Amino acid sequence: MSEKTLAKATAQLPCSVVILSAKAENRQGAMTASAMYVSQVPPVLVVSISKTFATYQLIEKSKEFAVNVLADNQLELSKMFGSVHGYEVDKFQNFNISTEAASKVGAPIISGCFANFECRVRSSLWEVEGNHAIYVAEVLAFKMNKELKPMVWLNNRYFKVGAQCRI
Numbered sequence: 147m148s149e150k151t152l153a154k155a156t157a158q159l160p161c162s163v164v165i166l167s168a169k170a171e172n173r174q175g176a177m178t179a180s181a182m183y184v185s186q187v188p189p190v191l192v193v194s195i196s197k198t199f200a201t202y203q204l205i206e207k208s209k210e211f212a213v214n215v216l217a218d219n220q221l222e223l224s225k226m227f228g229s230v231h232g233y234e235v236d237k238f239q240n241f242n243i244s245t246e247a248a249s250k251v252g253a254p255i256i257s258g259c260f261a262n263f264e265c266r267v268r269s270s271l272w273e274v275e276g277n278h279a280i281y282v283a284e285v286l287a288f289k290m291n292k293e294l295k296p297m298v299w300l301n302n303r304y305f306k307v308g309a310q311c312r313i
């Protein structure tokens with residue numbers, strides 16, 4: 147099994163495009179990532195974050211985050227939050243991002259998204275291979291904008307949701 151072929155194959159798994167935002171000890175930060183729905187009862191999502199990233203440190207401290215699901219007109223946000231590290235810069239200020247206060251968590255919520263989920267960490271997996279931590283988190287509150295459509299990450303490119311498959 148060659149690593150290159152494996153990378154090509156795994157890139158074919160379609161993913162959501164979200165911004166994970168977090169706040170701890172008066173520092174806020176956010177990064178582009180993917181989130182996966184796990185269960186409805188209880189409402190649970192899962193995310194995987196590199197332990198070397200600034201946002202990881204905020205989530206580790208606060209045990210909370212918001213999942214801001216990007217709409218297909220928010221491509222620039224994905225690039226902004228996914229291309230620089232927030233150890234010394236506040237990406238929200240640098241990129242002039244409009245935010246709102248969340249109702250259940252300290253993390254800021256990004257305006258204009260397809261959906262925003264406010265989450266509290268229920269458990270985390272550290273003993274995974276590589277340098278990622280996996281957070282299983284309960285959704286405490288959410289809102290959704292039905293006028294918008296979510297964006298999809300596939301084969302290292304961004305896509306709009308396409309036509310429905312039918313038999």
Ligand SMILES: Cc1cc2nc3c(=O)[nH]c(=O)nc-3n(C[C@H](O)[C@H](O)[C@H](O)COP(=O)(O)O)c2cc1C
Nearest residue numbers: 177178179180195196199200201228229230231232
């Ligand atoms: C489309 C996209 C998806 C990404 N998904 C993840 C992810 O699931 N987990 C992760 O650790 N990094 C992911 N990244 C990379 C981080 O967003 C990026 O390294 C970011 O600059 C980290 O910021 P921070 O150090 O301020 O937390 C993704 C980047 C892009 C553009």
